[in-house]
Amino acid sequence: MSPSTKLFAIIAALTIAAASPAAADDRQIVESFYANVLSSVTAPDIADRAAKVLAPNWESIGDYSGKNKTRAQFIAQLAGFGKLIPNLKWMPQEIIREGNRYVVRSRFTGTPKGPLFGVDGGGKSFDAMSIDIHTVENGMIVKTHHVEDWASVLRQLGNK
Numbered sequence: 613m614s615p616s617t618k619l620f621a622i623i624a625a626l627t628i629a630a631a632s633p634a635a636a637d638d639r640q641i642v643e644s645f646y647a648n649v650l651s652s653v654t655a656p657d658i659a660d661r662a663a664k665v666l667a668p669n670w671e672s673i674g675d676y677s678g679k680n681k682t683r684a685q686f687i688a689q690l691a692g693f694g695k696l697i698p699n700l701k702w703m704p705q706e707i708i709r710e711g712n713r714y715v716v717r718s719r720f721t722g723t724p725k726g727p728l729f730g731v732d733g734g735g736k737s738f739d740a741m742s743i744d745i746h747t748v749e750n751g752m753i754v755k756t757h758h759v760e761d762w763a764s765v766l767r768q769l770g771n772k
Contacts (some may be wrong), residue, residue, distance in 0.1 A: 637751065638751065646702045650690075650702035670756070672751075672753050696724055716745075721740075736768065738768045740760065741761045744757065745758075
């Protein structure tokens with residue numbers, strides 16, 4: 613191989629490596645979000661746990677209203693869930709990576725201690741699905757689009 617061909621091969625390899633923005637540990641950041649944040653709603657250090665994986669300017673996007681949640685608003689919401697559903701767990705079932713974005717299909721379960729969205733389940737548990745798309749930059753999640761099947765949760769709690 614000529615020196616110019618070798619140089620071209622090196623430049624091509626570096627370009628391909630640079631075009632793949634997801635670092636090897638980005639998946640661990642995403643997995644940590646589920647294990648150490650979403651499934652730890654009663655942890656007294658929930659804000660610190662979230663700060664380890666969610667960028668300070670992180671956005672939670674759950675609809676097209678334009679009213680995205682900030683990290684601080686999300687932490688407050690988690691604290692509320694911790695009081696109402698202390699055994700809330702989020703378990704990734706599948707994680708798909710595309711560049712620096714991770715699509716996660718999860719199962720979430722819990723047993724509310726009181727009415728959830730106006731439905732008193734009388735101590736019943738739920739098991740539902742969520743789909744999230746996380747964007748990771750510089751080792752932090754900067755944006756999350758998400759959909760949870762709360763309608764299924766309410767059906768499960770409302771069935772007597």
